[in-house]
Amino acid sequence: MKGYFITFEGGEGVGKTTQIKLIAEKLRQKEYNVITTREPGGTQLGEKIRSILLEGDVNKMSPMTEALLFTAVRRDHYEKVIKPGIENNFIVLSDRYMDTTLAYQGYAHGLGINNMEDLYKIALGDFKPDLTIIFDMDPSKSHGNLTEINRFEKMGNDWLSKGLNGFRQVAKLNPGRCVLMDSIGTIDEVSERIMKILNDKLGL
Numbered sequence: 556m557k558g559y560f561i562t563f564e565g566g567e568g569v570g571k572t573t574q575i576k577l578i579a580e581k582l583r584q585k586e587y588n589v590i591t592t593r594e595p596g597g598t599q600l601g602e603k604i605r606s607i608l609l610e611g612d613v614n615k616m617s618p619m620t621e622a623l624l625f626t627a628v629r630r631d632h633y634e635k636v637i638k639p640g641i642e643n644n645f646i647v648l649s650d651r652y653m654d655t656t657l658a659y660q661g662y663a664h665g666l667g668i669n670n671m672e673d674l675y676k677i678a679l680g681d682f683k684p685d686l687t688i689i690f691d692m693d694p695s696k697s698h699g700n701l702t703e704i705n706r707f708e709k710m711g712n713d714w715l716s717k718g719l720n721g722f723r724q725v726a727k728l729n730p731g732r733c734v735l736m737d738s739i740g741t742i743d744e745v746s747e748r749i750m751k752i753l754n755d756k757l758g759l
């Protein structure tokens with residue numbers, strides 16, 4: 556068995572977290588070793604920086620400061636979780652990774668997708684996910700948990716639709732690695748959709 560790094564991306568409240576849990580269970584039933592993780596977070600250091608990024612006032616830091624902190628979390632996550640996971644033949648499933656920085660900081664905040672690609676390359680080199688599933692859903696249809704609104708969700712509807720456009724742009728720019736998936740449907744329908752993509756793309 557070979558290790559893989561698979562990332563799940565998309566807007567707010569599109570059901571990624573629920574699906575990752577379910578997909579991990581389904582892959583374990585097929586006897587794969589699976590690790591689930593998330594960004595920002597994934598390590599002790601990453602979880603500390605997560606609170607700095609997600610809590611507090613919308614304007615507490617500039618988009619570039621944000622991008623640098625997300626990238627710092629990413630490097631630590633790679634060194635401590637992702638790389639060892641793949642090397643030990645685990646399938647590592649991550650709730651968000653580099654494409655949120657491209658879509659949100661690069662496109663929605665206007666820092667530039669290309670600049671964010673360059674920043675990623677400085678921090679992570681040529682390493683990329685084997686497969687990225689981008690959950691596509693209009694922000695008005697998403698079912699976010701309104702009791703726990705993070706700093707990004709406070710940025711408003713205009714921000715959320717820019718984010719969605721950012722993800723669509725990223726998918727277009729990376730047709731080999733990224734699959735833009737319609738994420739409307741029941742939990743079972745969507746998880747079947749994901750299992751089919753995993754099978755078609757990676758033979759899992």
Ligand code: TYD
Binds near residue numbers: 566572595651653
């Ligand atoms: P989280 O609660 O994990 O959101 P979700 O459940 O929607 O995945 O919070 C992560 C937030 O951080 C999310 O609003 C998007 C934002 N974010 C960025 O802006 N850039 C990034 O590179 C990453 C990883 C996340």
